[in-house]
Amino acid sequence: MTDMIPAWVNGILTPVEKLEAHQKGIRHKAISVFLMRGDKVLLQRRAMGKYHTPGLWANTCCTHPHWGETALDCATRRLDQELGIVDIALTFRDTVEYRADVGSGLIEHEVVDIFVGEMPQGQEPAPNPDEVMDTIWQPLPDLMRTVVENPKGFTPWLQIYLRDHAGVIFLDA
Secondary structure, three states: OEEEEEEEOOOEEEEEHHHHHHOOOOOEEEEEEEEEEEEEEEEEEOOOOOOOOOOEOOOOOEEEEOOOOOOHHHHHHHHHHHOOOOOEEEEEEEEEEEEEEEEEEEEEEEEEEEEEEEEEOOOOOOOOOOOEEEEEEEEHHHHHHHHHHHHHOOOHHHHHHHHHHHHHHOOOO
16 A cells, blocks of 8 residues: 655645655655653654665654644654654644755655654653664754754754754744
8 A cells, every 4th residue: 555645736735655755846744743851852863774864863753644634643643653652742833844855866845744742751762663763862952053063964854943943843942
């Protein structure tokens, strides 16, 4: 079964296969989640088997909603699938749009609903090794500095979020 995601084709929202959307740079829907613990943000390092940006550090999780799936349901589903995290209240922060070359001839042209949640002490991720090779809690000021100093270690979208949208995403940090 192919992975159909909501994308705009000729100005109409329609189901499109995920890989096709990335190969053609078609504008499509996505979600991104940032889990916080005080001023620290949970980052994941993408598994080496990912078809783009393997081994790079990214926000807590991100993906594309299935056709007909709400953004919040998608964010909740992927937190569980990627990191084994359940029962976290997520707050919608904003919708942002970006376009980025993610390598191998693939383009992310995403309209992203961003969610933030607070992860309680004592609860830790249980990464799915097919999705995530490592996690780290990073203080936000350190992360902002590290991404500027070593951008090649981070996904293009995390760089964009931190550079252009940090004030909206991290209201409480």
